[in-house]
Amino acid sequence: MALGGLAGSNCHCQWGLSGILIGIVIMAAAGVFTAIPVFFDYFAYPWYYALCWFWFGLGVVILIFGIAAEIMCGDVLAKKAAAREIDEENATTPTPYIMIQ
Numbered sequence: 001m002a003l004g005g006l007a008g009s010n011c012h013c014q015w016g017l018s019g020i021l022i023g024i025v026i027m028a029a030a031g032v033f034t035a036i037p038v039f040f041d042y043f044a045y046p047w048y049y050a051l052c053w054f055w056f057g058l059g060v061v062i063l064i065f066g067i068a069a070e071i072m073c074g075d076v077l078a079k080k081a082a083a084r085e086i087d088e089e090n091a092t093t094p095t096p097y098i099m100i101q
Helices: 015-040 046-073 076-083
Strands: none
Touching: 015 046
């Protein structure tokens, strides 16, 4: 159950995929904000570069945890769907519906 039950019983959170995508977006944003002082000589302060490196590092950490979560947990929805497959050897045909008049 996601977030210890706080997210509800039908929350199918995709922690791995979300971590991968959010990590890539944060790293791309850090790259764009680093390009501003490099190419335009605007905000060329040492603390600004340190903040850009911090955000890039945070994006890398989130990306790594997202990949690890995807490898270890896999796709939760695929496991639930596989549990609903029928046994073809002992399967019976459904009863036809008859209208009552």
